[in-house]
Amino acid sequence: MSGADVNLLLRSTRVVTPEGTRPAAVAVAGGTIDAVLPYGTEVPAGVRLEDFGDDVLLPGLVDTHVHVNDPGRTEWEGFWTATRAAAAGGITTLLDMPLNSLPPTTTVGHLRTKQQVAATKAHIDTGFWGGAVPANVKDLRPLYEAGVFGFKCFLSPSGVEEFPELGQEQLARSMAEIAGFGGLLIVHAEDPHHLAAAPQHGGPAYADFLASRPRDAENTAIEGLIAHAARLNARIHVLHLSSSDALPLIAAAKRDGVRVTVESCPHFLTLTAEEVPDGATEFKCCPPIREAANQDALWDGLADGTIDCIVSDHSPCTTDLKTPDFASAWGGISSLQLGLPAIWTEARRRGHALDDVVRWMSAAPAALAGLARKGAIEAGRDADFAVLAPDETFTVDPAELFHRNQVTAYAGKTLHGVVKSTWLRGRRIAADGVFTEPTGRLLERDH
Numbered sequence: 001m002s003g004a005d006v007n008l009l010l011r012s013t014r015v016v017t018p019e020g021t022r023p024a025a026v027a028v029a030g031g032t033i034d035a036v037l038p039y040g041t042e043v044p045a046g047v048r049l050e051d052f053g054d055d056v057l058l059p060g061l062v063d064t065h066v067h068v069n070d071p072g073r074t075e076w077e078g079f080w081t082a083t084r085a086a087a088a089g090g091i092t093t094l095l096d097m098p099l100n101s102l103p104p105t106t107t108v109g110h111l112r113t114k115q116q117v118a119a120t121k122a123h124i125d126t127g128f129w130g131g132a133v134p135a136n137v138k139d140l141r142p143l144y145e146a147g148v149f150g151f152k153c154f155l156s157p158s159g160v161e162e163f164p165e166l167g168q169e170q171l172a173r174s175m176a177e178i179a180g181f182g183g184l185l186i187v188h189a190e191d192p193h194h195l196a197a198a199p200q201h202g203g204p205a206y207a208d209f210l211a212s213r214p215r216d217a218e219n220t221a222i223e224g225l226i227a228h229a230a231r232l233n234a235r236i237h238v239l240h241l242s243s244s245d246a247l248p249l250i251a252a253a254k255r256d257g258v259r260v261t262v263e264s265c266p267h268f269l270t271l272t273a274e275e276v277p278d279g280a281t282e283f284k285c286c287p288p289i290r291e292a293a294n295q296d297a298l299w300d301g302l303a304d305g306t307i308d309c310i311v312s313d314h315s316p317c318t319t320d321l322k323t324p325d326f327a328s329a330w331g332g333i334s335s336l337q338l339g340l341p342a343i344w345t346e347a348r349r350r351g352h353a354l355d356d357v358v359r360w361m362s363a364a365p366a367a368l369a370g371l372a373r374k375g376a377i378e379a380g381r382d383a384d385f386a387v388l389a390p391d392e393t394f395t396v397d398p399a400e401l402f403h404r405n406q407v408t409a410y411a412g413k414t415l416h417g418v419v420k421s422t423w424l425r426g427r428r429i430a431a432d433g434v435f436t437e438p439t440g441r442l443l444e445r446d447h
Helices: 079-088 108-118 137-145 168-180 192-197 206-212 215-232 244-255 266-270 292-303 339-349 354-369
Strands: 006-017 020-029 032-037 048-051 056-059 061-066 091-096 125-128 151-154 184-188 235-238 259-264 385-395 414-424 427-431
Touching: 006 032, 006 354, 020 056, 020 354, 056 354, 061 079, 061 339, 061 354, 079 091, 079 414, 079 427, 091 385, 091 414, 108 125, 108 137, 137 151, 137 168, 151 168, 168 184, 168 215, 192 215, 215 235, 215 244, 215 259, 244 259, 244 292, 259 292, 259 354, 266 292, 266 339, 339 354, 339 385, 339 414
Parallel strands: 006 048, 006 056, 061 091, 091 125, 151 184, 184 235, 235 259
Antiparallel strands: 006 020, 020 032, 056 385, 385 414, 414 427
């Protein structure tokens, strides 16, 4: 141990580090990882030992795609409930999306309003994306200087009138402005013309809903996005990729040096169109859950690095908004608490290791947002951890979930991986459904 201030030693036969999984002891001083030491390191006098046996010690997960909806639509979620659910699922850092709250995060004043609301309610560390909408190009640089991690835009209607989409000229203008100060633009990429041309039947049939959000809408939007980014040398991130058809285009852009990254989500990687019952709008999201063959190709994209990370796109609503009509029901899947076991269940079935899951769900999202203190168990990082029993199983009971409205597409599913406890800067903040008082910090982009 390098420092005299070490007060905690966490030990496990399986610690996931950037160099691989191994037996280790992790020394913590002042909320920071001081050193990763051999498993048998002697415990100095005055240092508390937490021995997790064969449970796996992971870096806390980083979820860069969460709709907290607070203030303004707190009956949908809220910082208190969202961050408790996140902590229960092994997430120690989240970034809040700029829409579905009132006001949306499109000006510095709106950002400050949201920060004030979150300050006393956050159980985990919380940062904020800004929004890029048609009328706020002048606000983008001030928002960036105020600490947002980047800017979200839609290319098709967002579903809420206070957060309009960008047309192609507006997209180019906003992207150029953001590229000018070195920022990141994150994009809901569905082309509105393809959506308008698709059949819109409404009703309870999932097949009809799937036909209304065709892959071509994603593919065309992503193609145009890449062309703008190449011309402007802009940094872009494709949100919640569901169409595997876009993977060759994205891979080619990466090879050509376009600064593009991509995420997908647990629901696209673990649920399939074939299993969605008619009227089961807890499965509705945009873009939609697609077929099993498409899912296989998404996993191939993760394996070869075309897809960089997995984040939740937790987008909750009140139960009454999940009507049986796929056209009118709110689109969004609640998965904050379940993302890690859902992905681990499928990843292990496909031959992946927990090292891969940690890369996709902790290291890569932290890198995307520039969170240099998050995403790995190594000296100098925040002492944020999840303790996972990877071979234990549980069956999802919506009543045991901590987000505000217990609606979930995972109800009744048996999943591998039980999160035993979650730690934030060296303090246990959640264990067995019991939480400490909120100690999460509000994060700002490193200037």
